Each structure stands twice: as structure tokens, then as C-alpha cells.
Amino acid sequence: MKAWTGPEEKQLINLHCKFSLKDCAEILNRSIYSIQKKVDRLFLTRNPHGQAQIYFAEDIAHILELAEIGFTHGQIAMCFNTTRKSIGSTISKARKYGFDKYPKRPVIN
Numbered sequence: 001m002k003a004w005t006g007p008e009e010k011q012l013i014n015l016h017c018k019f020s021l022k023d024c025a026e027i028l029n030r031s032i033y034s035i036q037k038k039v040d041r042l043f044l045t046r047n048p049h050g051q052a053q054i055y056f057a058e059d060i061a062h063i064l065e066l067a068e069i070g071f072t073h074g075q076i077a078m079c080f081n082t083t084r085k086s087i088g089s090t091i092s093k094a095r096k097y098g099f100d101k102y103p104k105r106p107v108i109n
Helices: 006-016 021-028 032-041 057-068 073-079 084-097
Strands: none
Touching: 006 021, 006 032, 021 032, 057 073, 057 084, 073 084
């Protein structure tokens, strides 16, 4: 199994919102299993419109704070333009893996 490079990960992030796992696997010359595992590790999800959703560490902090003060997953989902199921999954992953697994929001100069 070959290691993923930074450019391959960026390409997957861009492809994931437009193509199926099978198509991504063909384009990147990897197995569907490899694509699925990387999608999971990058915490990529799709919003209701089929576009990839990337959560940054700051987003995770906000999501957990909203959940802590009593917002439902459905209410949080409306804030992030995603589904209740996606928020539930994101909260579970955040609690399991912590903030270090999420990328920091890029600084725009």
C-alpha cells in the first residue's frame, strides 16, 4: 500500500464532492477501500446537495459547544447546512479522535 501525498489528498478533497468513490479510485489509481479509508480519515462528508463538507478544528469546537448547551443535532445541522446524521457522526468522531485530527482553517492573507 503506497502512502498518500499532500497533492493526492487535496485532489481527493476536490474529487470527492463531484465523483463517486469508484470514480475517485479510478482517477487516483487506488482501490475503493483506500479511497473510503482516506475519506474517513479526512472526515469528509457530503452536505445534502452532494458537495463535500470539510470541518475544521474551529467548526468542531463550535459544534461541540452548541451540543453542550442543548442544541439538537438537527438544529446544529441547519447552522452548518448539513444533515442531522452528519452532525451526529461528526460529534462521535470528534469525541473519539479529538481536535488534532481536524485541519486548522487556512489563513488568508
